Amino acid sequence: xxxxxxxxAGAKPRAAIEAKTLRTDRWWLAPVLTVIGLTAWxxxxxxxxxxxxxxxxxxYHYLTPFYSPCVSKGCYPAAAEFGRFIPDNPLIPFAAxxxxxxxxxRLTCYYYRKAYYRSFWLSPPACxxxxxxxxxxGETRFPLIFQNAHRYAFYAAVLISLINTWDAVLxxxxxxxxxxxLGNVILWINVIxxxxxxxxxxxxxxxxxxxxKHFSKHPVRYKLWSWVSVLNTRHMGLAWITLATLALTDFYxxxxxxxxWSDLRFIG
Amino acid sequence: xxxxxxxxxxGDAAGGQLNDYKVEVNEGEVVLDxxxxxxxxxxxxxxxxxxxKAGKCGSCxxxxxxxxxxxxxTRMSTFEEDETISITPLRAFxxxxxxxxxxxxxxxxxxxxxxxxxxxxxxxGEYRMQQIDVERxxxxxxxxxxxxxxxxxxxxxxxxxxxxxxxxPRLFIRAAELDMHPLDARHDRxxxxxxxxxxxxxxITKCCTEVCPEHIKITDNAIIPMKERVVDRRYDPxxxxxxxxxxxxxxxxxxxxxxxxxAGPVTVTDGQAPVDFGRELTPPQPTxxxxxxxxxxxEMLSDRAAAASPFGDDITFPINPNxxxxxxxxx
Numbered sequence: 001x002x003x004x005x006x007x008x009a010g011a012k013p014r015a016a017i018e019a020k021t022l023r024t025d026r027w028w029l030a031p032v033l034t035v036i037g038l039t040a041w042x043x044x045x046x047x048x049x050x051x052x053x054x055x056x057x058x059x060y061h062y063l064t065p066f067y068s069p070c071v072s073k074g075c076y077p078a079a080a081e082f083g084r085f086i087p088d089n090p091l092i093p094f095a096a097x098x099x100x101x102x103x104x105x106r107l108t109c110y111y112y113r114k115a116y117y118r119s120f121w122l123s124p125p126a127c128x129x130x131x132x133x134x135x136x137x138g139e140t141r142f143p144l145i146f147q148n149a150h151r152y153a154f155y156a157a158v159l160i161s162l163i164n165t166w167d168a169v170l171x172x173x174x175x176x177x178x179x180x181x182l183g184n185v186i187l188w189i190n191v192i193x194x195x196x197x198x199x200x201x202x203x204x205x206x207x208x209x210x211x212x213k214h215f216s217k218h219p220v221r222y223k224l225w226s227w228v229s230v231l232n233t234r235h236m237g238l239a240w241i242t243l244a245t246l247a248l249t250d251f252y253x254x255x256x257x258x259x260x261w262s263d264l265r266f267i268g
Numbered sequence: 269x270x271x272x273x274x275x276x277x278x279g280d281a282a283g284g285q286l287n288d289y290k291v292e293v294n295e296g297e298v299v300l301d302x303x304x305x306x307x308x309x310x311x312x313x314x315x316x317x318x319x320x321k322a323g324k325c326g327s328c329x330x331x332x333x334x335x336x337x338x339x340x341x342t343r344m345s346t347f348e349e350d351e352t353i354s355i356t357p358l359r360a361f362x363x364x365x366x367x368x369x370x371x372x373x374x375x376x377x378x379x380x381x382x383x384x385x386x387x388x389x390x391x392x393g394e395y396r397m398q399q400i401d402v403e404r405x406x407x408x409x410x411x412x413x414x415x416x417x418x419x420x421x422x423x424x425x426x427x428x429x430x431x432x433x434x435x436x437p438r439l440f441i442r443a444a445e446l447d448m449h450p451l452d453a454r455h456d457r458x459x460x461x462x463x464x465x466x467x468x469x470x471x472i473t474k475c476c477t478e479v480c481p482e483h484i485k486i487t488d489n490a491i492i493p494m495k496e497r498v499v500d501r502r503y504d505p506x507x508x509x510x511x512x513x514x515x516x517x518x519x520x521x522x523x524x525x526x527x528x529x530x531a532g533p534v535t536v537t538d539g540q541a542p543v544d545f546g547r548e549l550t551p552p553q554p555t556x557x558x559x560x561x562x563x564x565x566x567e568m569l570s571d572r573a574a575a576a577s578p579f580g581d582d583i584t585f586p587i588n589p590n591x592x593x594x595x596x597x598x599x
Contacts, residue, residue, distance in 0.1 A: 011428065012362035012370065016283050022334030022354045110472055110492055117471045124422040127475035128334055128359075131426035138423060138469035145468070148495070148503040202488070206496035214450055216398040232488065 020130050027126035031119035038116065041243050048250055049093045054257040055079070055250075061173040062183045062263075064250040065190060067094045068160075068167050081170065082163075098163065101156035108150040110202045111236045151203040161198050164191050174268025182264040186252050190245040197238040200231035269294050272344075273352040274302065278314065280365045286354065293344050299355065300328050300339035303367070315366035323481055326414030330367050331356045336416040336479045360418065360425040373424075374415050377435040381442055382460060385453040393586035401450035407489060408445040410482040411438065417476035417486060423469045434466035437476035437486045443467075444490035447497060462498045467491070549592075553582045 055067040056079040074088030122132030209225025275286040319325040328339035361369040417437040447457040461467045476486040
């Protein structure tokens, strides 16, 4: 009779290392900075969105992006380029049509997902640092399976970027007609950065050409895909830059509307 | 030369501990050199896998100061002189001894992955692809299978119970490579990625990309595109509706879903194998040598512009398939 060596049943053990992580670098710094940055921004944006004033500079037609498109019955008539039809209520933001989609776009964004899974949810806080949770099912079930809806938020974000661009065009205004000032420079930088962030989206990269199997049969889409791919490598940077430009643009217009400073005018 | 402090994990499946060592370090050395010096001078039975010492074989994967890295690609000059450097085996896999782990999880997952499916209307030798069509897949071919990404991925590293359902980043780049392959005939790779490989478990925290020694953009170029391709098939109502109307889903079912073994079974009709796999083939003939037994490297004497092929210069491409002991299962 021959005997065969058998392996012990069950999972074989891993190396018994007591320390949860042996990393000696400052791996906690990035998640901490992310928490501080995102919390500060969300706090500022929430405060501004529900403030419902200081969002419009009538002389130069500056409208802050947090109130665009201004569709509430409480909007200044001159600021409401697309009509006023939603009820005026302190709990309903004046831009209630666009803000939920912008929030969704950023919440389901592949970069922000990494940022908040790591920093807020600690899953994992950093590479080779243990997950903060005992169970993990990823994005396989409710509610996180809805992260797959990112491309619809992207479509909405494209429409909203068009509206922001239109706002920037309308803001080339002065009481005497055409005008151009520091506020326009800020608004245009913000719009350009928003377009760069929106175009660098991973879903955009997929839709524009990434989904193809044969690039050689679609030379135009291949070209577009390679441009989006270049932008896409900077998606994280653009995500933070646009948070900054949005807040700064809003803050500058709030200051103008409140009379804290006056706009530096180049024309008009 | 300096003498530096190290903590190296020694033990096996029954247990182990971090031992302290003082080892000499010279200018230009890497962590693997230190391991070798440790073996040569203090611990002759320290177990460690290594092979090429050039970051191309993927053998010397270990965790250095807690980060999954290749021992041969981690320069000692990146550490402070007074720093104690910890070296441990990969944590996500069962340990065999010291720094050697059992990585068979990855081979098991690779075996479950359906192989490249050759197009039915082309014979071997007739495959033609354009460079821009294979560029994306070529990035993933850089993989050296060091399994650092598999080890660092928290889905299995911190949750061993996910191992049956989750294949890991290394296999996701394989899935993306084949799904983007211009000649791959399978249409169900998205379903396989989602259902058998567990693509949905990935929460794109990008640690696989961070540790990849070949700098493959695993998350941006493979996992996210695969997730988007899955969205096309499963979560995009417009696409699902379009497929129903155009009946694309009925066209697609040419290759069976589910994992298959790599080489498909060879059909043998009436006891006659299509190819006699035992036949003796004429081996490639070696190149001409001169009187001293060397290849003529002098361009005045050689009859070709480039160096002679070590496999023989009598091969012309495309190779005649009849001269190979190979059978194309669909021809």
